[in-house]
Amino acid sequence: xxxxxxxxxxxxxxxxxxxxxxxxxxxxxxxxxxxxxxxxxxxxxxxxxxxxxxxxxxxxxxxxxxxxxxxxxxxxxxxxxxxxxxxxxxxxxxxxxxxxxxxxxxxxxxxxxxxxxxxxxxxxxxxxxxxxxxxxxxxxxxxxxxxxxxxxxxxxxxxxxxxxxxxxxxxxx
Numbered sequence: 231x232x233x234x235x236x237x238x239x240x241x242x243x244x245x246x247x248x249x250x251x252x253x254x255x256x257x258x259x260x261x262x263x264x265x266x267x268x269x270x271x272x273x274x275x276x277x278x279x280x281x282x283x284x285x286x287x288x289x290x291x292x293x294x295x296x297x298x299x300x301x302x303x304x305x306x307x308x309x310x311x312x313x314x315x316x317x318x319x320x321x322x323x324x325x326x327x328x329x330x331x332x333x334x335x336x337x338x339x340x341x342x343x344x345x346x347x348x349x350x351x352x353x354x355x356x357x358x359x360x361x362x363x364x365x366x367x368x369x370x371x372x373x374x375x376x377x378x379x380x381x382x383x384x385x386x387x388x389x390x391x392x393x394x395x396x397x398x399x400x401x402x403x
Contacts, residue, residue, distance in 0.1 A: 282369060282370055282371070283367060283368070283369050284367075284368050285316070285365065285366065285367055285368070286365075286366050286368055286374075286399055286400060287363050287364070287365055287366075287399070287400040288306075288363065288364045288365075288366060288376060288397055288398070288399050288400070289360050289362075289363050289364075289397065289398045289399075289400060290304065290306070290345065290360065290361055290362040290363070290364065290378070290395065290396075290397060291358050291359065291360050291361065291395065291396045291397070291398065292304075292358075292359060292361050292380065292383060292393050292394070292395050293357060293358040293359075293393060293394045293395075293396065294356060294357065294359075294383060294391055294392070294393045295356070295357065295392070295393075296356055296357070297356065297385055297391045297392070297393075298354035298355065298356050298385060298386060299326070299354055299355055299356070299359065299361075299383060299384075299385075299391070299393065300326070300348060300349055300350075300354050300384055300385055300386040300388075301346075301347065301348035301349070301382065301383070301384040301388075302345075302346065302347060302348075302361060302380065302382060302383045302384075302393070302395075303344065303345065303346040303380075303381045303382040303383075304344070304345055304346075304378055304379060304380045304381060304395050305337075305342060305343070305344050305345075305378070305379045305381060306342065306343045306344075306345065306364070306376060306377070306378045306379075306397065307341060307342040307343065307376070307377055308341070308366075308374050308375065308376055309375050309376065309377050310372060310373070310374055310375040311368060311370070311372045311373060311374030311375065312368065312369040312370045312372065312374075313366050313367070313368055313374045314366065314367045314369075315338060315343060315364060315365070315366055315367075316365050316366060316367050317364070317365035318330050318331065318333060318343075318345070318362060318363070318364055318365070319362065319363050319365070320347070320361070320362055320363075321359070321360045321361060321362065321363070323360075324355050324359055324360070324361070325349075325351055325353065326349035326351045326353070326354050326355055327347055327349060327355070327359070327361045327362070329347075330362070331345040331346055331347035331361065331362050332345070332346045332347060333345050333346075343364065345361075345362055346382075347361060347362070348384075350386075354386060358396075363400075374399070376397045376399070378395045378396065378397050379395070380393055380394065380395035
């Protein structure tokens with residue numbers, strides 16, 4: 231919706247919309263022919279399931295029990311389904327991991343995601359904490375399945391700690 235809004239704002243700036251005198255261009259009645267010609271081809275985005283493409287959020291959790299979590303690294307991959315990563319974010323509710331984690335772009339070319347983050351803050355989270363959210367584009371009718379492997383977890387002093395990682399897929403859009 232933001233892209234379509236931006237296109238309409240651009241069209242307004244270069245000669246559209248013309249309320250009473252508008253000529254329909256494609257499925258967007260706000261664009262005049264003159265504005266559309268200045269924009270070139272206008273592509274409309276759809277996120278409906280009928281198109282075979284949808285978007286979802288996958289939350290990444292690390293559970294350390296009673297030990298504060300200062301650093302982690304994990305590898306995530308889709309083991310079923312046509313999935314592409316379109317965004318990665320941290321957890322704004324947890325100061326230690328509010329920023330998006332680091333990731334390996336080369337691993338993404340191999341259809342896997344390696345995430346890592348560390349924090350030097352004094353107030354580190356304990357227990358099961360969402361450390362990241364991965365936004366994915368899912369194509370086709372096959373429901374995706376994911377695998378996660380926690381390769382490292384450390385305390386504030388840099389020593390390895392026992393921890394488990396988990397993924398939970400949120401709703402699709």
